[in-house]
Amino acid sequence: MKTHQHFFVSILTGLLLLSGFSVRIFADTVHCDVVVVGGGSAGIVAAAQSARCGAKTILIEAGFQLGGNATTGGVNFPGLFHAWGKQVIAGIGWELVEETVRLNHDTLPDFSVPTGTQHWKHQIRVNLPLYAVLAEELCLKSGVEIRYFEAPMKVIPLKFSDTNKENWQLITVSQGEERTILCKQMVDCTGNGTLCALAGAERMRENVTQPGTFDYSIRSNMDPVKAEARIEEIRKRYEEAKKTGLVELGDFRNGIMAVIKGNSSNYVFGADNSTGILRTETNIRGRQSMLRVLRFIQSLPGGENAKLVSMSAEVGVRETWRVKGRYIITVDDYRSGKVWSDSLAYAFYPVDLHVNETGVRPAHLEEGIVATIPFRALLPEGVDHLLVAGRCISSDRLANSALRVQATCMSGGQAAGAAAALAALKNVAPAELDIATIKTTLKEHNAIVPE
């Protein structure tokens, strides 16, 4: 019966849309101001900020928890909130990180001590499961409705009128159920620009993207001194294993001794999570890599008792699509620390492009430089009532290799969330907002805004 109703309503919806009418007839249709899609670093903060501004906000997440790459991908060291001895990113993201550290009796790094080129020293190691739960609590307490196991299938622009105040009809699928949301503004925090693509915005990508990394830990139970003494033999075995396909390039990113000593870092070449098929393939390849390493270590004299100690839920993906916005942040903008009149957030990290096989050589910013994010890089070109935040913001490849880090995803996410909420509450497009009003709102919510 329900299927028949749905079919009938879908046909009617289609006809009404074709004739330019707005649609608000699904029995199970939900109305809201802002929909954020993707609950990673950007989406958590965007949704919480939107809800704290008073906008009715729904956060849609395809997975089972919040955090995205930081939790499901095992990259539980957000950074960088500080630059050159002072804090440059604060607000809701910082609130989450600080609370995770406090509740777990962990300690923050001493940010007053310069790191030089060892920027990771100012990244904050957070307890991963606790971080995911606290992100969830933060969103709920902010008034966000969280929907896990759901993803958008279709987005349809609506005609704004006296009787219809919503700009989008969003059709989602949730475990075999089709759901409809009518909303005023949407924020794409999928990391891949998936929502923007559904809404008709243009995306950009490279033919060969940076490798991903599958985070797991193997305890070799080998004596490193004895292993070092037999390193030539181990290397020979490795070369033979490579020839027969028992191990592959990328399995031992930092060499065999690193794995023997407990650092199992790897590269998953071509890692991509922008479609279900690619995400499946990427995760299977990451797990197979782990199995190859475990079996290889167990094949070494002294390594028989090697164990898998921990493993992330998913492969961490560095690069897929970037959305083409009204402005594309270039690496020159980034490196010069350019501040535009519409800069809404800071960004700080070295330019950090991982190149297949040769690895990464971070290019550090010159002393005193802190990059910024202009509002126009959060506005997809040619599509109104839609914002983008997080890894897939509008930027060239090299700028993106720095902008993709978590603190920056959070600062941009907070800006996008504030703009989406303000636009929804004023019934305007985000591009029509007064920049000063967005900045004031962000500051009221403890964000640090470039002046």
Ligand SMILES: Cc1cc2nc3c(=O)[nH]c(=O)nc-3n(C[C@H](O)[C@H](O)[C@H](O)COP(=O)(O)OP(=O)(O)OC[C@H]3O[C@@H](n4cnc5c(N)ncnc54)[C@H](O)[C@@H]3O)c2cc1C
């Ligand atoms: C190996 C590795 C090491 C890194 N090292 C660091 C580091 O040291 N410090 C640092 O700060 N950053 C680091 N990064 C970068 C950083 O972790 C990510 O770029 C950042 O977390 C991206 O955040 P995001 O919110 O844009 O996207 P994500 O964290 O990817 O979140 C996107 C969310 O959207 C959901 N989603 C996707 N598509 C849909 C859909 N269609 N419908 C519904 N939900 C959807 C996903 O399930 C996910 O939860 C690293 C990344 C990798 C891969």
